[in-house]
Amino acid sequence: MTATVSDRLAAALFITVSVPTTGGRLASALFDPALLLQRLLAQGLCPPGTTEAQAVECYLSDPSCRIVSPNALFDEGWYRASNPDVDATIRAGHMLCGLTHFVNYGYAEGRWPNAMLAMQAAAASERPLADALADETAFLARPETRIFLDCFPWIAPLQYYNLFARRLGVENRPPAAAALPAIDLVRAEFDAGFYRDRHMTTADGDADPFSHYLEQGSSRGASPNAWFDEQWYRAFYRDVDEAVARGRVSSGFHHFVLFGRAEGRLPAYDLKGALEWALPGVTEPTLLHRVRDLRRKYEFGRPSPRVDPAGGAPRVWFIFPVVNPDISFGGYQAAFALMVELQAAGYGLGLVCMEDAAPNRNYFLWRQRDPRVRAAFEECLWAGKEDYDRLPLRDGDLFVAYSVWGLKLARRLCHLTGSPKPFLLAQEHEPIFYANDALKVLCEEYYRVEHFPIINSHFLLDYLRAHRVGAFARDDVRPDEYAVFEHALQRLPRQTAVQMAARRRRSVLIYARPEAHAGRNLFDVIVLALEDLCAEGAFGPEWCFDGVGALSDLKDVPLGGGHHVRLHKKMDAPDYARMIGEVDIAISLMSAPHPSLVPFELATTGALVVTNVYENRSAGQLSAISGNIVPCLLGLEGLKDGIRTALRRVDGFVSREKNRRPAEQRDWCDVFNPDFLRAVFGTPPLRLRPAADAPRGAMPPPRPSPVFLPREAVETVSALASAPS
Structure with a gap:
């Protein structure tokens, strides 16, 4: 690492710790950029071609990258999960990551840096505290001591013994010559019969299989049992192969028992597991799960509500996916404005939310700052999935689908109330929202439901006409079979x-x-x-x-x-x-x-x-x-x-x-003016009834379509109608 990166890491990671080494040298030892990059790439958190310096930048700037540990012996995810107080501190923004906590506080409190050491400690018999090491040279020669102190270099050998090693059952005396880190863990999962049959020959005589594995097999890539594939493990996990080459672990299996199992690594090839490690989420059968969701969307509105033939003046119902004030961007603003002007002109209103069990009317009114929108929605009838079947429908009710997904429901409700074809508030060609999948195919199919489009902008009108979408699939579409409006624009400060x-x-x-x-x-x-x-x-x-x-x-x-x-x-x-x-x-x-x-x-x-x-x-x-x-x-x-x-x-x-464009002097009341509303929706109160001999649910005789208002009549602001300023 460069000095600049080291200094930044030191400043970011080490807040209160005082150590004999400088911050930069400590950061270089504690923070392994190559290991970090490998782990970020393995989990799909950075793109191929990312450099080590860029990986460090990602780690420091992106919280999602800090769940990956840049230290071979520290498990960030496990540390946070095992120490909820630390996790809460990080989530509150008071600390960068679990590694920061361990460096500054956790090690002195005896908190374990990974699950494997914690498990070993739980199974070991604790040794007594020591004032000094009986043979410091021999103690430092232990591979497990060397690995730990290499990863956390500010901790003194005696500190390591008293805080960690003695709790792992390590004695304050020289180790046996053949000692390996976690040797008991390796031995516990070693299959002598499997190893002898696969990796030993008659030339090996009566040699002990485990000793043979330690002395020869592990370095040659031999697997210790039937369920662990040493060669695959090292080929798939490049960081492990490099750790073996550097002598930080003796084999892939050694790594697995120390770290890999706790990190969720695979012991042998598995197609799904290997793909998920490299490309998280790639094997998720999303389409299988989506079948039921599509069925519910397709069949929403069954069974149908009843219609009260003597219920009073008809209403105009708006069918939304959801009504959430926090996502009320331009399209929703146009819909809300249309509802406001309809109410002001004397039309009754109702709304149906197809994806909300019970839409939160109180929150919408609390969040909404426009008094006219508040007033309209306070008087409006609200319904969600839970009370859809109790909609107070009346003969002649009209239905406006905010999205093409509401057209089938709107069409069914028109059948019930004896109304003309439903309206679609067409503010985009909606298939562009989806990939080439079922959602796009069904979305395109919904446009084939007969409807009257109310189109936001002449640009979109030109597109729908050119692509023969919806009402424009016919060659003989009349100007009175659709309407178009231009969105009211905000009045913004004008610079001189x-x-x-x-x-x-x-x-x-x-x-x-x-x-x-x-x-x-x-x-x-x-x-x-x-x-x-x-x-x-x-x-x-x-x-x-x-x-x-x-x-x-x-x-x-x-x-x-x-x-x-x-x-x-x-x-x-x-x-x-x-x-x-x-x-x-x-x-x-x-x-x-x-x-x-x-x-x-x-x-x-x-x-x-x-x-x-x-x-x-x-x-x-x-x-x-x-x-x-x-x-x-x-x-x-x-x-x-x-x-x-x-x-x-x-x-x-x-x-x-x-060249400033002239500021618009039109509000929504100018866009959805009374002439526009009467031409599209008729004169309130509407009393449209089916023919006397038409059975309930049959389509009524068609009424004349609303008169289309030409661009000049609604004072359009499209490119084709605006002169350059």
Whole structure:
């Protein structure tokens, strides 16, 4: 290790300990980067090609990597599990890891560093305390003493004897000549008959099999019993093979009885076990488990609730997967806004949560800050899986599926209430959320349920039409068989050229959503691009980087060159406005048909916004929205080119002010205006009934579809309708 890395390790690991060696030398002895790297690679915690220095950085910066021990004799997972007080201290953030505790406190308290030593101590007869070692040279010659003190070099030999060795049954006298570490453990699991048949010949005469194993067999790769495969063990676990080569253990089996069993290592080849060690989770039969979940999703809503023919005015029911205020991003905001405007126009409301047994209405109302949304949801009827069969349905009730997964349920409920086809609040082409698996196939099938789409953005409309999705599978789709709206945008602070020029600091804002469900925002590609550009020296010391959109507090993401991304979870309005008001370059990607709202909102501020093209939105269409939008190709190299373009233009302050997109003066009440609502949902209160001779559950005669509102009527803000500013 370099001196810098050693010093960092010393500072990170050794908080209070006072030892005769310097921190750097102690860190070098205690912390084995090569061993750490091997264990991180074996457990899939770092990618192939990681260097030892990078492994150390991962260990120091990523808590998930610190469950792997960088010390051959210390078992981090076992130590934490066996010492709940230590684990609680680490989880509270007061200590880096279990190794830190052992170095500073645990060894002096006599806490064991691994399970095998603890087990040996439990089975041994404790020897008396000693004021001095009878023969220190002989004591130090013991292999087990040498290994222990090599791993924990600040502990003096007498300390080791009194704190640990005497509790292992070691006497304060010279060992027998043939002594090996854990020799009794090795002997206990040695199969003399198996070894004699497999590894001894007539030339060996009547030699004792165990002695033969110690003297010859173990070094030749002989297995000591039928269930342990010495050659496989050393071939599979490269760190063990290197430990044998260095003389730290005498054989793979020696390692197994001392450490490997406690670490969960395999004694012999097993396909599943070997794959799981190298690629954790790869053998999990996920699809087998998912069959039942898919069945429940497919059949949700059976048995059906009853309809009260005299129940009063019909309602508009919204079918959600869940209603959780902590994940209410743009799509949910549009749905909530539609519900608010429906209620304000006189429509009754209800909601069904398909994946919640009993949706938490109280928490939603407590968390919700918008008074209009609170008012609508306080009056709204709520239902989950537990009370679905008691829904107070009425003739003529209408049903809006928030996701395509709710369409089958909505269709069944339309049959019950004698209503027209259900509505789909289409805010994305949902199969893009899934891999090429059953979820994607079924998701595509659900689009074939007849429905009336209410589409968020003309960009998405163009995609659905081009790909013949859902209602657009027919060639003769009329404009009155769907509706389209444009999402209301936040009003953000607008920078002037004078303000931009006056700042010494330059700012990059990233739409940073590092969670798996937001993969289409390509957070990882953004980080890779910024790492490369920082390595090129594209960003000077005046640049800072902030990421918004994360769901939790996360550590800064290093980019190199002294730069890092500070990740912010959801911020309150004043803090967000203050940050937005000083942004020079914004990066927001969307690998999906819907273009996202963030680029268009940020384009109103004076920031240069790097965002990607897609098959349904060209560079020309994006640039037409604002000259401050910098289109880029989807991918790492395309993104880097886009950021370089923005960097070249960042000092054009007058141009940036001139190209600000005009601030929207529309609220949701303008988007979902009364004309839009009447055209789509009819005039409240609706009294739609099936024909008198139609049996309950049969489809009623179709009513005329709502009139489609053209783009001009709803004041669209799409690229095709907006003139460049």
